[in-house]
Amino acid sequence: MVYNTVLGIIQHEADAEDVAQEVFVQVYQSIGTFRGDAKLSTWLYRIAVTKALDHVKKKNRKKRWGLISGIFGDRQEELALPDFHHPGVVLDNKERAAILFKALEQLPDRQKAVFVLHKLEGLPAKEIGEVMNMSEATIEGLMYRARNNLRKLLEKYYSDK
């Protein structure tokens, strides 16, 4: 569940393994601070989501720095990342899921996390709320906005095609 959540947010298998390891290391180090008023799985999801979003932010910062240094002459060859294929998606949906993941990359952090937890982990809004320290209504709002934004991005994708 940790790796699957992290992979859904990061969309890179090797990086997702590293971040999942970081999650377990943090769990190992801070298990003493776990008070037990939430479920252990909720606590694990919370750490996983936080670490994965931090990783994405760090990566985006690096990308931006690469662009800036490219403008000032220190040009680095930018590798075009291949489309991400989630290993758990059935073969018939592989291509469609890759398109969805590409669009998912462009969503704001919280919408992305809510969508991944709901679609990939099958968590209900109430549990996602516990993971993200938000009310159920807020999660439903985020879910609605995520779906709307994805729809807009996909409409653009298909109209440009």
Next chain:
Amino acid sequence: MKHNEHEIEKVLNSLDGASRAGTGDYFFTRLQARLQPKGSNAWERAIGWIARPSVAIVGLLLILLMNGAIVLRQLKQEKSLAEQSSVQAFAEEYPVQAESLAIYSIDDKTAL
């Protein structure tokens, strides 16, 4: 347009029924290796600290410095011992006593 909407709906639902992704074969071995240094005991930590290049080099220099100091001290001691023994040998070779010196001084006075 209608075709696109239908396709978009399919894309949005493409993750339905997806199974969980699993980690690679060596995930837990790597995780265990990563957790190992954190759980090691005080002795292992101390050995690890001593084995650091900076600590090891400083330690080696200290030992060399102490060795040098001890050798220098030893040399000085030997030198003073040699001087002492030569004075002693001289005194044994030519016994000079206080009485005999006193006689010389009395003779000198009478001569005057």
